[in-house]
Amino acid sequence: MTHEHSHGHYHGHGGHSHGEDPQNRRALAAALAITAAYTVAEVIGGLITGSLALLADAGHMLSDNFSLALALFALWLSAKPPTPERSFGYKRAEILAALFNGVTLVAISIWIFYEAYYRFLDPPEILGGWMMAVAVMGLFVNVAAAWVLMRSGSENLNLQGALRHIFADLAGSAGVIAAALIILLTGWLYADPLISVLIGFLVLGSSWKLLRESTNILLEQAPRSVDPNEVGRKMVRAEGVEEVHDLHVWEITSGFPALSAHVLVGQDKDCHERRRELEKVIYREFGIEHTTLQVDHVGDHAAEGPRLQFLPRIEKRNAR
Numbered sequence: 375m376t377h378e379h380s381h382g383h384y385h386g387h388g389g390h391s392h393g394e395d396p397q398n399r400r401a402l403a404a405a406l407a408i409t410a411a412y413t414v415a416e417v418i419g420g421l422i423t424g425s426l427a428l429l430a431d432a433g434h435m436l437s438d439n440f441s442l443a444l445a446l447f448a449l450w451l452s453a454k455p456p457t458p459e460r461s462f463g464y465k466r467a468e469i470l471a472a473l474f475n476g477v478t479l480v481a482i483s484i485w486i487f488y489e490a491y492y493r494f495l496d497p498p499e500i501l502g503g504w505m506m507a508v509a510v511m512g513l514f515v516n517v518a519a520a521w522v523l524m525r526s527g528s529e530n531l532n533l534q535g536a537l538r539h540i541f542a543d544l545a546g547s548a549g550v551i552a553a554a555l556i557i558l559l560t561g562w563l564y565a566d567p568l569i570s571v572l573i574g575f576l577v578l579g580s581s582w583k584l585l586r587e588s589t590n591i592l593l594e595q596a597p598r599s600v601d602p603n604e605v606g607r608k609m610v611r612a613e614g615v616e617e618v619h620d621l622h623v624w625e626i627t628s629g630f631p632a633l634s635a636h637v638l639v640g641q642d643k644d645c646h647e648r649r650r651e652l653e654k655v656i657y658r659e660f661g662i663e664h665t666t667l668q669v670d671h672v673g674d675h676a677a678e679g680p681r682l683q684f685l686p687r688i689e690k691r692n693a694r
Contacts, residue, residue, distance in 0.1 A: 398533050399449050405519040405536065406442040409435055409543075412515040419508035423501040426493050426570045427553045428508055430486045431546040434577060435512075437482055438519075438539045441475045445536050465627040466592070472535040472628075473588040479542070479581035486574035493567035500566055502557035509550035516544045534628075535584045542580040546573045587628075594624035597631050600660050608659050609635065609652055614643035616672050626664070634666040645669040 413435045420428035448471035456463040520540045523533065553569035556562055596602050602623045609618045617638040625631050633656060639648045649669045656662050 399446060401523050401525065402442055402446045402449065402533065402536060404522045405540065406439060406446065408515055408519045408522065409442065409540070410439045412512060413439055416508055416512055419504060423505040423508070424498045425500050425505045425550070425553070425566055426486075426489050427546075427550040427566050427573065428505055430482075430489070430570045430573050431509075431512060431543060431550055433482050433485065434479075434539070434543050434546055434573075437475075437478045438536070438543060441471075441478065441539055442536050444471045444474065445533065447471070462626050465630060469588050469591050469627050472584055473592065475535040475539065476581045476585035476588060479539070479577050479584070483574040483578040483581075486570055486577070490567040490570045490574070493570070494564065497563035497567065500557055500563060502554050506551060506554035506558065509547055509554055513544070513547040513551065516540055516547055520544060535588075538580045538584055542577050545576045549573050549576075591625045591627065594622075596623040597625050600631060600662070605633070605656070605660055605662075606635075608655055609637065612648070612652055612655055614639045614648050615652070616640060623662070630664070631660075631662045632664040632666075633662045635668070637667055637669045638672045639669060641671050641673060643671070645671065 413432060416428060416432040416435055420426075420432050445468070448468040451464045451467040454464050520537065523537045523540060549569040549572055553565045556565035590598075600623055602621055605623055606618045606621050609615060609621075615637060619636050619638075621633075621635040623631065623633050637648070637652065639645060646669075649667050652667060652669075653665050656665055
């Protein structure tokens with residue numbers, strides 16, 4: 375006789391919500407209000423002063439506004455309840471938003487490099503004093519926005535993506551101040567496109583981790599903090615468990631790991647009891663709450679069927 379058991383969320387330890395976090399929403403809304411209020415001033419300042427460094431920073435600020443608005447929309451969308459067609463709801467909307475943020479950072483850096491090239495060929499006259507004033511104001515604006523986002527203390531990937539935008543702008547504002555100071559003191563106009571290139575590299579670098587982590591989640595890679603082989607070894611060491619195979623560990627969205635596996639237990643063991651114990655082990659050792667376990671007795675016909683051999687298969691005798 376075959377015993378097949380599937381289990382969704384384990385709530386024995388209180389559970390947690392994967393819905394919208396009001397604190398994240400308020401932090402993003404406040405940061406959006408701050409950066410949007412300054413973007414117009416920086417664009418006008420860049421056009422008046424003729425500074426590419428200011429315009430480059432303004433372009434990034436503009437992308438911040440769009441990215442923060444998109445992040446807010448993604449938080450709202452990800453909180454919508456699941457449906458039969460979308461069993462996880464819209465949880466991955468925020469990952470798509472984070473991926474898009476990373477792509478926009480790359481696009482902005484390419485634009486900066488393009489404009490800087492022509493400025494090196496023929497540097498225009500720049501109003502260094504006004505450039506300095508606008509850049510200093512931008513520095514304070516970005517500090518305020520970063521402080522608001524950091525206060526939330528969230529590790530949400532979407533919110534972290536927005537924070538990386540702000541950090542890149544902070545570095546950009548500091549660079550613009552340096553360029554303005556050089557122009558005011560020496561009249562060397564090449565400082566403007568030179569600093570712009572440095573800002574471009576900072577923007578490009580800030581996109582790397584965001585693109586990597588969001589892509590890994592979309593490819594359903596195991597969380598960086600979880601070793602699937604170690605998970606399998608812990609499971610098979612549990613009392614009554616003889617073998618674990620077809621083990622999958624992935625993330626639905628940032629901070630929402632999930633696990634599924636096929637488990638074989640001894641003929642004299644209670645499949646229901648072994649499943650409950652394994653769920654406790656998985657939650658206690660790895661913090662994985664969403665588990666789907668199929669538990670069979672060793673020797674059952676269904677348990678001897680075809681297996682995906684490239685996935686971890688761990689037997690009791692090999693787990694020590």
